[in-house]
Amino acid sequence: MSAETHAGEGAGTHIRPAAEDAAGTAPGTGTPGAVAGGAPDATSTSYIAHFRVWRGDIDGGGLTDFEVEVHEGEVVLDIVHRLQATQAPDLAVRWNCKAGKCGSCSAEINGRPRLLCMTRMSVFERTETITITPLRAFPIVRDLVTNVSYNYAKAREVPAFVPPQDLGPGEYRMQQEDVERPQEFRKCIECFLCQDTCHVVRDHEENKQAFAGPRFLMRVAELDMHPLDAAEETGLDRKTTAQDEHGLGYCNITKCCTDVCPEHIKITDNALIPLKERAADRKYDPIVWLGNKIRRRS
Ligand code: SF4
Ligand code: SF4
Ligand code: FES
Numbered sequence: 001m002s003a004e005t006h007a008g009e010g011a012g013t014h015i016r017p018a019a020e021d022a023a024g025t026a027p028g029t030g031t032p033g034a035v036a037g038g039a040p041d042a043t044s045t046s047y048i049a050h051f052r053v054w055r056g057d058i059d060g061g062g063l064t065d066f067e068v069e070v071h072e073g074e075v076v077l078d079i080v081h082r083l084q085a086t087q088a089p090d091l092a093v094r095w096n097c098k099a100g101k102c103g104s105c106s107a108e109i110n111g112r113p114r115l116l117c118m119t120r121m122s123v124f125e126r127t128e129t130i131t132i133t134p135l136r137a138f139p140i141v142r143d144l145v146t147n148v149s150y151n152y153a154k155a156r157e158v159p160a161f162v163p164p165q166d167l168g169p170g171e172y173r174m175q176q177e178d179v180e181r182p183q184e185f186r187k188c189i190e191c192f193l194c195q196d197t198c199h200v201v202r203d204h205e206e207n208k209q210a211f212a213g214p215r216f217l218m219r220v221a222e223l224d225m226h227p228l229d230a231a232e233e234t235g236l237d238r239k240t241t242a243q244d245e246h247g248l249g250y251c252n253i254t255k256c257c258t259d260v261c262p263e264h265i266k267i268t269d270n271a272l273i274p275l276k277e278r279a280a281d282r283k284y285d286p287i288v289w290l291g292n293k294i295r296r297r298s
Contacts, residue, residue, distance in 0.1 A: 045072035054133040077116040092143035103191035113193040135196040162230040187263040194257035211247035214257035221271035239279040
């Protein structure tokens with residue numbers, strides 16, 4: 001996640017100037033075709049939608065109702081920007097790219113973790129009330145902005161790739177399928193929607209210490225399947241640490257993380273389940289068991 005910070009706005013928090021909207025144009029309030037009062041004209045390309053937006057800070061808050069104009073082709077982030085421009089200039093929201101690539105604009109829309117910039121208004125009924133709330137699994141900073149530092153702490157706990165000792169730069173060789181397999185995981189934009197939706201931490205703050213979450217278990221899986229990773233030669237067994245230090249056992253493969261991933265990474269099927277299988281193979285491998293027993297005795 002990039003962390004663009006504007007002076008006076010708080011870390012990565014944008015307050016839109018009243019002179020521009022998402023498309024860089026003046027946010028009109030009287031566009032021809034916009035139908036007031038939440039009674040949309042099905043033939044019009046503009047309408048007034050009803051939003052409920054969570055406002056508050058660490059000390060508490062609640063949902064505030066707004067009526068906002070919507071134009072054809074807009075995404076929810078456009079509406080949040082129009083809200084800032086016309087009705088709530090101090091509404092805090094984090095965003096950077098508006099292209100689904102920086103992972104900053106994560107929030108919950110009607111209770112589902114989503115990117116504000118990649119959620120089209122056209123997926124909702126025009127008469128529907130759209131509720132926007134901050135990510136539930138992380139502490140509130142203000143309004144739609146949460147403190148996601150849990151994720152950075154977990155990232156730091158995963159030991160990096162260990163280069164092979166006997167090969168120099170330029171001498172690495174890998175099968176094409178070994179290159180392609182982790183490529184899927186490298187698409188991650190670190191939006192932390194998967195971390196937010198995972199029930200292991202979503203309702204259980206107490207699990208955060210022991211559980212890295214799907215995004216970082218996926219990173220462990222990626223490194224464990226890397227044919228050139230020399231971690232084991234340094235005494236680091238990634239399969240064992242996945243269980244003992246990153247909380248792989250907490251995951252009961254519900255696939256909720258996969259369901260919300262905006263990059264459509266098959267987190268559960270391609271990373272977590274294979275990692276669980278390899279960890280179980282390691283744990284119950286009789287040769288490994290015997291070796292460990294002999295090592296312990298000596
Ligand atoms: S599959 Fe595992 S990591 Fe993903 S949401 Fe379910 S419990 Fe969490
Ligand atoms: S795995 Fe998907 S949902 Fe999780 S942080 Fe990466 S892009 Fe976001
Ligand atoms: S603003 Fe970058 S992902 Fe939404």
